[in-house]
Amino acid sequence: VQANLPLPMLLEAVRTAVQSPKKGLSVVYWMRMGDLRISDNRALAQASAQAAKDGVPLIVLFVISPQDYLAHDRSKRRIDFTLRNLILMKASLDLLNIPLYTVSHTPRCTLPGRVISLLQSFSCTRLFANFEYELDELRRDREVCRLANELGIKPMFVHDRCIIEPGVVTTKEGKPYTVYSPFQRSWISILNANVPRFIEEAPPPSANPHSVRDNPIFGPLFSTAVPLIVEGFQLGEEDQTTMLSLWPEGTQAAKDILSRFLHTKSRAIQLGAADPLALGAEHSEKRSRINAYNDSRDRGDRDTTSRLSPYLSAGVISVRGCVRATMRLLGTQKVNAGRDSGVGRWVQELAWRDFYSNVLVYFPRVSMGRPFQEKMANIKWEVDEAHLSAWKEGRTGVPIVDAAMRQVNTMGWMHNRMRMIVAMFLCKDLMLDWRLGERYFMEQLIDGDLASNNGGWQWSASTGVDPAPYFRLFNPYTQSAKADPTGDYIRCFVPELKSLRGPEIHNPSAKVADKLGYPRPIVEHAAVRERALRRYKNPGQE
Numbered sequence: 001v002q003a004n005l006p007l008p009m010l011l012e013a014v015r016t017a018v019q020s021p022k023k024g025l026s027v028v029y030w031m032r033m034g035d036l037r038i039s040d041n042r043a044l045a046q047a048s049a050q051a052a053k054d055g056v057p058l059i060v061l062f063v064i065s066p067q068d069y070l071a072h073d074r075s076k077r078r079i080d081f082t083l084r085n086l087i088l089m090k091a092s093l094d095l096l097n098i099p100l101y102t103v104s105h106t107p108r109c110t111l112p113g114r115v116i117s118l119l120q121s122f123s124c125t126r127l128f129a130n131f132e133y134e135l136d137e138l139r140r141d142r143e144v145c146r147l148a149n150e151l152g153i154k155p156m157f158v159h160d161r162c163i164i165e166p167g168v169v170t171t172k173e174g175k176p177y178t179v180y181s182p183f184q185r186s187w188i189s190i191l192n193a194n195v196p197r198f199i200e201e202a203p204p205p206s207a208n209p210h211s212v213r214d215n216p217i218f219g220p221l222f223s224t225a226v227p228l229i230v231e232g233f234q235l236g237e238e239d240q241t242t243m244l245s246l247w248p249e250g251t252q253a254a255k256d257i258l259s260r261f262l263h264t265k266s267r268a269i270q271l272g273a274a275d276p277l278a279l280g281a282e283h284s285e286k287r288s289r290i291n292a293y294n295d296s297r298d299r300g301d302r303d304t305t306s307r308l309s310p311y312l313s314a315g316v317i318s319v320r321g322c323v324r325a326t327m328r329l330l331g332t333q334k335v336n337a338g339r340d341s342g343v344g345r346w347v348q349e350l351a352w353r354d355f356y357s358n359v360l361v362y363f364p365r366v367s368m369g370r371p372f373q374e375k376m377a378n379i380k381w382e383v384d385e386a387h388l389s390a391w392k393e394g395r396t397g398v399p400i401v402d403a404a405m406r407q408v409n410t411m412g413w414m415h416n417r418m419r420m421i422v423a424m425f426l427c428k429d430l431m432l433d434w435r436l437g438e439r440y441f442m443e444q445l446i447d448g449d450l451a452s453n454n455g456g457w458q459w460s461a462s463t464g465v466d467p468a469p470y471f472r473l474f475n476p477y478t479q480s481a482k483a484d485p486t487g488d489y490i491r492c493f494v495p496e497l498k499s500l501r502g503p504e505i506h507n508p509s510a511k512v513a514d515k516l517g518y519p520r521p522i523v524e525h526a527a528v529r530e531r532a533l534r535r536y537k538n539p540g541q542e
């Protein structure tokens with residue numbers, strides 16, 4: 001692993017930082033967009049322990065940084081979800097006499113200096129935060145370390161986002177894995193050899209003494225925080241209502257969703273409901289969602305997956321807590337990531353999340369618009385605004401693609417198999433640059449996560465680590481029949497087609513499409529397939 005990568009450089013900066021600072025008057029935990037919870041939060045737990053040891057108050061700081069959100073194409077929905085969670089957390093922290101102090105800051109390049117001057121104004125000599133693995137964030141934190149060091153403040157960065165932090169699961173030669181299967185095998189053996197280290201729950205923070213509220217420096221922090229709104233990131237009224245009902249904020253809501261996944265059976269999709277995935281009739285499946293996951297996870301016409309991604313991306317629920325819940329369910333001391341059980345398969349999906357975080361850390365070029373496979377950098381893409389708009393709006397005339405795009409446009413979330421289908425369709429059938437799709441997803445998704453989104457897009461575009469081989473193009477119609485055998489998924493999101501029954505729903509004839517006011521396909525799959533194969537085989541050529 002190269003030493004000049006941002007994560008090793010930040011670790012080095014932390015290692016050489018001031019070791020025994022003079023005792024300050026407070027300890028600060030800097031909460032970030034990806035760790036929005038109080039329980040089982042490592043940096044918060046360590047900050048709290050330090051504050052108790054030093055006998056000083058703990059302050060939680062959150063910096064609202066609109067330019068950071070723009071830089072990562074964060075959706076309004078994700079920002080709104082962040083703010084809703086912060087409001088809830090503020091109330092919980094209040095009960096512990098811990099101020100949640102929010103500040104808004106631009107420009108992003110001066111953020112490290114702003115944070116350090118805030119620490120100085122709190123006479124704080126110890127700062128705790130969980131790592132963020134995005135390139136800009138690692139650079140920002142390195143600068144924070146540098147400034148902190150100059151002023152005798154000790155920064156402490158903690159791994160919390162992944163089950164096994166980046167850099168631990170490596171090949172025998174100490175290199176990062178670029179293929180998932182060997183990564184996953186190594187991941188599970190390291191995990192099971194060190195269950196307490198990776199899975200143990202971090203203790204909850206202890207309360208500050210009540211006197212903090214009367215303190216002239218810290219007392220005002222309870223009330224002087226900036227209001228939790230972000231200029232330019234407000235949701236429309238209708239979208240807000242939908243997001244509130246689909247994705248309620250808070251760790252308890254996330255735990256309820258996890259419990260639904262662990263203990264209840266999946267349901268059929270419900271046409272016309274506010275939450276089409278949750279309210280449908282129970283079908284004949286006898287097993288709980290997680291136990292049936294291995295067989296049914298690719299079904300878009302049933303509510304088969306956990307739908308925890310918004311909560312995991314924002315850190316509203318601890319990923320360690322999710323693994324512990326599977327261990328409790330099985331009554332074992334070991335983590336099961338076997339291929340043949342629903343539980344094992346689900347844990348493997350959580351490992352994908354770790355895998356893509358590793359890729360982001362050790363190959364940061366992927367987040368700079370570069371393909372992982374450099375040889376694919378010259379693929380010739382089409383420039384076609386009409387096709388891009390049709391894809392975005394769900395008007396391609398290919399029902400499964402349109403249903404999926406309308407799902408993300410309305411729900412801010414899309415089923416995994418559908419993400420693969422629409423991504424493959426954009427890059428291979430429309431031959432449009434995958435970066436356009438990656439960006440649009442980030443703008444729409446409530447679970448938008450740079451590492452997983454980039455990983456998913458580069459997989460689909462056959463440009464990433466361990467990608468889909470370019471010659472194994474998805475046929476959207478066969479994919480549709482597999483992922484939506486009842487047709488309910490299409491009927492739910494494409495109401496023009498709701499009268500259709502049987503296989504016709506996957507590929508209606510021109511006559512039927514015209515009659516129902518549904519567009520004809522904007523490309524013919526068989527013809528454009530050849531174009532994709534040609535261009536992928538010889539990047540740079542027509």
Ligand code: FAD
Nearest residue numbers: 305306307308309349352353416419448449452453456457
């Ligand atoms: P479940 O099937 O219940 O899985 C549990 C959890 O495992 C998920 O919540 C997620 O945290 C993780 N996970 C599952 N599959 C993957 C995967 N392939 N890669 C990484 N983590 C995974 N996931 C995001 O969280 N944010 C994104 O921005 C995102 N963009 C994607 C873009 C594309 C093109 C593709 C193909 C996939 C993308 N994914 C993304 C991964 C995956 O589609 C979602 O995590 C999943 O659909 C979320 O639904 P769920 O919570 O019900 O998943």
